[in-house]
Amino acid sequence: MPNRRTPREDQGRDGSRSDEAPRFERSRADDGRNDEQFGEPRRRDEEPRPEGRRDENRREEGRWSEGGSREEGRRPASSSSSDKPRYPHRPPQDRSIDMIFGLRPILEALSAGRTLDKIFLLRATKNSMTQDINALAREASVPVSMVPVEKLDNITRKNHQGAVAFVSPIDYMPLDNILAGLYEEGKTPLLLVLDRITDVRNFGSIARNAECLGVHAIVVPSHGAAQINGDALKTSAGALNLIPVCREHNLKQTLTFLRESGVQVVACTEKSDASLEAETVDLTGPLAILMGSEEDGISPEYLRLADHKLRIPMAGQISSLNVSVASGIMLYEVLRQRLGAVKE
Structure with a gap:
């Protein structure tokens, strides 16, 4: 008498029936929808990991490390949300502009007579260094703007510490x-x-x-x-x-x-x-x-x-x-x- 497989044995490793899995994957590919639209919300850090043997294709593409965990800095191509940049709200830095970050470097640049175009300081920041920056900037006719932290974050991805200055590519003349x-x-x-x-x-x-x-x-x-x-x-x-x-x-x-x-x-x-x-x-x-x-x-x-x-x-x-x-x-x-x- 032939052995009959139980419904549990007919299920694949992902919990779906083996005879339905190809149709499910095909419909997903045809519709172009993600997992959330199929009632399977999945966080970015909860992607399925291979159990037992590793998927050779993923291994060849370098998506999984030898221990079965995701390699740091890698993003799966199958997830549309992970294709977005890490900082989608921040513009790319203009390489043609030289910027200075931090209160001390900006103060030293002003003291050295370096030509600055604009200075942005974090709003409500009051200390001896900001006072010196404002005084030297006033003498050099450099505009200083007190801005919220969001403005500074939009200017640069660096750790600005509440102060950003643009260095002018030209020298202003009296x-x-x-x-x-x-x-x-x-x-x-x-x-x-x-x-x-x-x-x-x-x-x-x-x-x-x-x-x-x-x-x-x-x-x-x-x-x-x-x-x-x-x-x-x-x-x-x-x-x-x-x-x-x-x-x-x-x-x-x-x-x-x-x-x-x-x-x-x-x-x-x-x-x-x-x-x-x-x-x-x-x-x-x-x-x-x-x-x-x-x-x-x-x-x-x-x-x-x-x-x-x-x-x-x-x-x-x-x-x-x-x-x-x-x-x-x-x-x-x-x-x-x-x-x-x-x-x-």
């Missing part, structure tokens, strides 16, 4: 030294002042326009300006390595200083009645072109300090230009007038 040097050399100063230009690529394009059209220096505020990083350098086509950039703590005082130094401040704004093509303003003398953001334009307090306001004429239905394009048009008109004055 405006008064540049202006005095231009006058001593007998040159007619041409400066470009940017108010709240925060887009990195726009800033890079503006720097490229400025270098090509003869600007001697770009003036930016210490707060509310685009970060000069690898993207800015690339977009500028290397112009930021050639043209000086001046970072000023108070742009209002800077504009007043320029006017007192004999520099005419001309603001480019669509709110002006005077048009650029009318040539109502002489742009051949010492000049500072003031450009504002695309969203809000130039701040009213800065507009009041401008000697002249000019708008760029337009014939289309769109009433505004990209700020990098607008800066190129303004600077071209300056160069055109100056070249015409030299020929005369």
